[in-house]
Amino acid sequence: MKPAVAIKSLSYRYDGGSPALDDISFTVEQDETIALLGPNGAGKSTLLLHFNGLLPEKLPADPVIWIDGEPLAKETLAGIRQKVGLLFQDPDDQLISATVFEDVAFGPRQLGVEGAILRSVVEHSLSLAGVAGFEHREPHRLSQGEKRRVCLAGVLACKPRVLVLDEPTSDLDPRGRREFKALLRSLPGAKIIATHDLELAVDLCSRAVILDQGKLVAAGPTIPLLSNEELMLAHGLEKPHSLLHRHPHS
Amino acid sequence: MLPPATDSPRVTTLHRLSPTVKLGGALLIILTTVLLPRGVSWAYAMPAALVFLLWPLSGMTFVYIWRRMLLAEFFIVGFALFSLFHEAARPVFFSAFAKSNICVFTLLLLTWTTPFHLILNELRRWRLPGIMVTTLALMVRYLPVLVEESSRMQRARASRGFTRRKGVAWSNLTMIIGQLFIRSADRAERIYLAMCARGWK
Numbered sequence: 001m002k003p004a005v006a007i008k009s010l011s012y013r014y015d016g017g018s019p020a021l022d023d024i025s026f027t028v029e030q031d032e033t034i035a036l037l038g039p040n041g042a043g044k045s046t047l048l049l050h051f052n053g054l055l056p057e058k059l060p061a062d063p064v065i066w067i068d069g070e071p072l073a074k075e076t077l078a079g080i081r082q083k084v085g086l087l088f089q090d091p092d093d094q095l096i097s098a099t100v101f102e103d104v105a106f107g108p109r110q111l112g113v114e115g116a117i118l119r120s121v122v123e124h125s126l127s128l129a130g131v132a133g134f135e136h137r138e139p140h141r142l143s144q145g146e147k148r149r150v151c152l153a154g155v156l157a158c159k160p161r162v163l164v165l166d167e168p169t170s171d172l173d174p175r176g177r178r179e180f181k182a183l184l185r186s187l188p189g190a191k192i193i194a195t196h197d198l199e200l201a202v203d204l205c206s207r208a209v210i211l212d213q214g215k216l217v218a219a220g221p222t223i224p225l226l227s228n229e230e231l232m233l234a235h236g237l238e239k240p241h242s243l244l245h246r247h248p249h250s
Numbered sequence: 251m252l253p254p255a256t257d258s259p260r261v262t263t264l265h266r267l268s269p270t271v272k273l274g275g276a277l278l279i280i281l282t283t284v285l286l287p288r289g290v291s292w293a294y295a296m297p298a299a300l301v302f303l304l305w306p307l308s309g310m311t312f313v314y315i316w317r318r319m320l321l322a323e324f325f326i327v328g329f330a331l332f333s334l335f336h337e338a339a340r341p342v343f344f345s346a347f348a349k350s351n352i353c354v355f356t357l358l359l360l361t362w363t364t365p366f367h368l369i370l371n372e373l374r375r376w377r378l379p380g381i382m383v384t385t386l387a388l389m390v391r392y393l394p395v396l397v398e399e400s401s402r403m404q405r406a407r408a409s410r411g412f413t414r415r416k417g418v419a420w421s422n423l424t425m426i427i428g429q430l431f432i433r434s435a436d437r438a439e440r441i442y443l444a445m446c447a448r449g450w451k
Contacts, residue, residue, distance in 0.1 A: 054443050086447040088440065092392075093443075096445060097367070102370075
């Protein structure tokens with residue numbers, strides 16, 4: 001079976017800046033959840049934008065990213081944007097419409113879905129994200145946790161094969177974090193989660209990739225990787241509390 | 251902040267009317283008012299009487315009108331006053347003042363009785379260019395975010411000893427506006443990326 005995501009020798013630099021990503025290669029298998037870890041400025045968010053073809057501004061002639069075996073190129077961009085659902089770090093950047101219904105309907109509308117089918121897609125996505133019945137709510141009146149869920153519903157409405165999430169629990173309280181984690185666990189498909197929440201990585205991700213200064217510095221099964229205190233400290237991270245008294249191979 | 255869309259707590263006859271009728275009616279009143287002859291004329295009494303008759307049917311509160319009209323008056327009177335500088339333009343003062351007030355009042359009635367997303371839907375149905383509807387939708391969506399950001403910045407400054415002293419208050423305000431502008435530009439870029447990620451073309 002083809003991997004859900006494959007990246008081969010991806011490099012990127014912002015105009016006039018130092019390399020933001022330097023020779024990154026890894027794959028994500030179907031239905032696998034991986035964590036993308038690293039200190040601030042490591043290049044995590046920049047990498048996430050590449051999965052959706054939002055970066056680079058001009059796609060290279062030789063593809064460096066494959067989604068479900070399909071190369072990310074100018075001709076395949078629209079299809080790949082449907083396949084890859086991207087959840088942004090700040091929900092207010094993603095919630096663009098006056099009501100929740102309009103917002104969740106935004107993606108399907110771009111695909112030409114209208115009428116009764118659109119209504120059913122929106123209802124189904126809201127229910128998957130645990131915010132059924134929120135159709136007429138105004139985004140600016142929602143709590144942070146509710147905003148996250150509505151954003152997720154908006155992404156799910158496009159029926160993506162791969163979910164890419166940028167700091168999905170960064171501004172949630174402990175209960176919100178727990179509930180959102182359970183929600184993510186219940187969703188099928190491959191997931192790439194960029195996060196500083198190492199407990200989330202331990203709970204949800206079978207593998208982790210560590211980036212630092214745009215380079216991939218380590219990759220492997222999450223628990224052994226995150227149990228390596230020396231490695232974690234060297235890259236601005238720390239061993240998660242839940243692993244402090246746990247044997248790395250248990 | 252002044253809510254951009256309706257915050258009206260109760261449902262009245264005008265609320266129950268279809269958005270098509272309300273938007274169509276509002277545009278008709280505005281168009282008629284704009285086309286009225288310049289100068290002092292009894293013709294202005296017609297649209298004025300109509301909107302004043304509709305007011306009680308809408309249940310629109312005086313406070314709602316007062317706060318918004320006061321804000322609009324700043325521009326209306328300011329603009330109308332320009333006509334007093336030239337003798338030939340003096341008759342325009344009354345018509346500019348009356349037309350602007352009737353039009354603003356009509357729009358207040360519309361936004362009080364119709365949620366903004368229904369107005370947008372209607373505009374979309376009337377085949378207004380998509381980019382225009384999206385721009386309007388984004389403006390309304392992000393007004394509360396901007397207001398929230400500015401109050402966070404004001405609080406942060408206040409916590410570091412800024413007060414509303416004369417002079418300082420103005421420089422404080424200009425700094426906040428400048429910062430808001432930069433942050434808005436950054437946010438606009440992130441919003442655009444988020445829209446593209448969901449297939450925006």
